[in-house]
Amino acid sequence: MKGRLTARQNEAYEFIRAYQRRHRKPPTLQEIGEALGIRSTNGVFKLLQALEKKGYLRRDPGAARGLHLLDTEDPFALTDEIPSLPVVSRTASHEPERLRTRPVAFLSVDPFFLPRGLDPDTCLIGRAGDDGMSGEGIFKGDLLLIEETPWRTLNNRELVACLVGELLLARRFVFANNRIHLQPANRTYLEEVFPPDDPGCYIIGRIRAIFRRLP
Amino acid sequence: MKGRLTARQNEAYEFIRAYQRRHRKPPTLQEIGEALGIRSTNGVFKLLQALEKKGYLRRDPGAARGLHLLDTEDPFALTDEIPSLPVVSRTASHEPERLRTRPVAFLSVDPFFLPRGLDPDTCLIGRAGDDGMSGEGIFKGDLLLIEETPWRTLNNRELVACLVGELLLARRFVFANNRIHLQPANRTYLEEVFPPDDPGCYIIGRIRAIFRRLP
DNA sequence: TAAGAAAGTGAAAATATTTTTACCATGTCA
DNA sequence: TGACATGGTAAAAATATTTTCACTTTCTTA
Numbered sequence: 001m002k003g004r005l006t007a008r009q010n011e012a013y014e015f016i017r018a019y020q021r022r023h024r025k026p027p028t029l030q031e032i033g034e035a036l037g038i039r040s041t042n043g044v045f046k047l048l049q050a051l052e053k054k055g056y057l058r059r060d061p062g063a064a065r066g067l068h069l070l071d072t073e074d075p076f077a078l079t080d081e082i083p084s085l086p087v088v089s090r091t092a093s094h095e096p097e098r099l100r101t102r103p104v105a106f107l108s109v110d111p112f113f114l115p116r117g118l119d120p121d122t123c124l125i126g127r128a129g130d131d132g133m134s135g136e137g138i139f140k141g142d143l144l145l146i147e148e149t150p151w152r153t154l155n156n157r158e159l160v161a162c163l164v165g166e167l168l169l170a171r172r173f174v175f176a177n178n179r180i181h182l183q184p185a186n187r188t189y190l191e192e193v194f195p196p197d198d199p200g201c202y203i204i205g206r207i208r209a210i211f212r213r214l215p
Numbered sequence: 216m217k218g219r220l221t222a223r224q225n226e227a228y229e230f231i232r233a234y235q236r237r238h239r240k241p242p243t244l245q246e247i248g249e250a251l252g253i254r255s256t257n258g259v260f261k262l263l264q265a266l267e268k269k270g271y272l273r274r275d276p277g278a279a280r281g282l283h284l285l286d287t288e289d290p291f292a293l294t295d296e297i298p299s300l301p302v303v304s305r306t307a308s309h310e311p312e313r314l315r316t317r318p319v320a321f322l323s324v325d326p327f328f329l330p331r332g333l334d335p336d337t338c339l340i341g342r343a344g345d346d347g348m349s350g351e352g353i354f355k356g357d358l359l360l361i362e363e364t365p366w367r368t369l370n371n372r373e374l375v376a377c378l379v380g381e382l383l384l385a386r387r388f389v390f391a392n393n394r395i396h397l398q399p400a401n402r403t404y405l406e407e408v409f410p411p412d413d414p415g416c417y418i419i420g421r422i423r424a425i426f427r428r429l430p
Numbered sequence: 431t432a433a434g435a436a437a438g439t440g441a442a443a444a445t446a447t448t449t450t451t452a453c454c455a456t457g458t459c460a
Numbered sequence: 461t462g463a464c465a466t467g468g469t470a471a472a473a474a475t476a477t478t479t480t481c482a483c484t485t486t487c488t489t490a
Contacts, residue, residue, distance in 0.1 A: 436487075458464085460462100
């Protein structure tokens with residue numbers, strides 16, 4: 001990167017950047033042209049050549065959408081796909097086997113919320129069914145990003161999502177004296193204790209993130 | 216939709232569905248083929264024809280990626296783009312004019328969090344700078360989806376994000392007696408009161424959503 | 431002020447990518 | 461057996477995208 005950019009070149013550069021953010025892939029010459037009001041793809045072509053010569057851009061000659069911005073060191077890789085996670089339906093949610101069947105929706109989740117390459121296929125979204133964890137800032141209706149995992153792999157005091165009595169709940173998980181303790185963070189709720197493998201209590205996995213839409 | 220699908224047809228159907236979720240557009244025949252282990256695009260082509268005949272699929276003949284699943288009535292339109300919103304940097308954040316310059320990152324946000332076609336270009340992401348709204352489940356470090364809007368357009372008791380003393384804060388907004396009141400939801404914090412247009416207090420806009428990544 | 435760079439227009443040519451067609455083979459199943 | 465599903469090869473057709481060519485306009489600047 002060396003040469004200074006002209007105003008127009010900068011516009012093109014910024015457009016490519018913005019386009020990539022939104023579409024997670026580079027634009028075509030036509031799309032750039034439309035955005036900048038350039039009717040001829042050749043006009044765009046020359047802009048790109050200039051950007052390339054000045055070292056802001058690399059092109060794969062001939063390839064469709066073969067543009068690569070060079071300086072960009074965005075904290076999040078732009079090429080990552082955005083995982084789309086199933087939102088478990090309320091009605092199906094009290095049967096562990098059916099957690100992933102008939103999701104009511106899908107939610108696109110930025111990879112930022114899946115730390116260290118956590119596999120999106122092991123994750124799902126559930127809604128908190130009560131205010132039992134309001135002390136931890138989780139309210140009824142909040143969307144929980146859940147990493148499905150067997151309860152044996154959990155550490156004590158992790159936040160977990162579980163199915164108890166037809167409800168999907170957030171709770172603090174503690175395993176002690178061969179009992180699973182589900183601790184609320186709200187004085188009006190009671191701790192619940194289950195023997196392992198009690199059919200009335202199914203631990204889905206650990207909560208990795210919380211999303212709340214305000215009214 | 217009528218005919219029953221064969222196992223293979225179902226695989227193709229499900230793949231298209233999954234692909235659409237992730238890429239927000241239909242796959243090409245080749246991509247389907249790769250996924251199902253079919254070397255010839257023609258093999259795929261026939262699968263698609265079968266799906267179309269059975270009424271599971273509509274095709275735009277000749278068009279690239281011209282596939283449309285028919286039963287899919289997902290609550291969220293799959294064709295929506297996923298907006299990518301700037302995350303304001305902490306250092307630049309105490310100068311209102313620089314809110315959008317030098318974002319530290321971008322976060323892809325599902326349109327679900329932008330109700331009623333709220334323009335993504337008016338939104339940005341900030342981090343809560345203190346625990347002043349812990350009573351409302353907003354903690355220091357939480358990501359706030361902020362709809363930028365002049366404070367005059369706000370209703371009383373809305374949750375807002377504001378810049379006060381080098382910090383980006385979440386507060387409850389009340390305008391009364393020609394004063395802006397910023398009310399915390401945490402007994403250890405105090406209500407702050409400013410005259411309108413006090414340079415020490417800038418209201419960025421209303422908070423539309425909250426995202427929290429757990430450790 | 432003449433030369434050169436930047437920015438364009440419009441059309442045509444060249445490539446890439448994707449879909450369609452034609453034809454062949456195998457297996458299943460009523 | 462005959463209809464249908466599955467899959468393969470190869471090539472043709474259609475579409476999408478990039479590249480080149482010829483020529484214009486508008487600045488900048490030595």
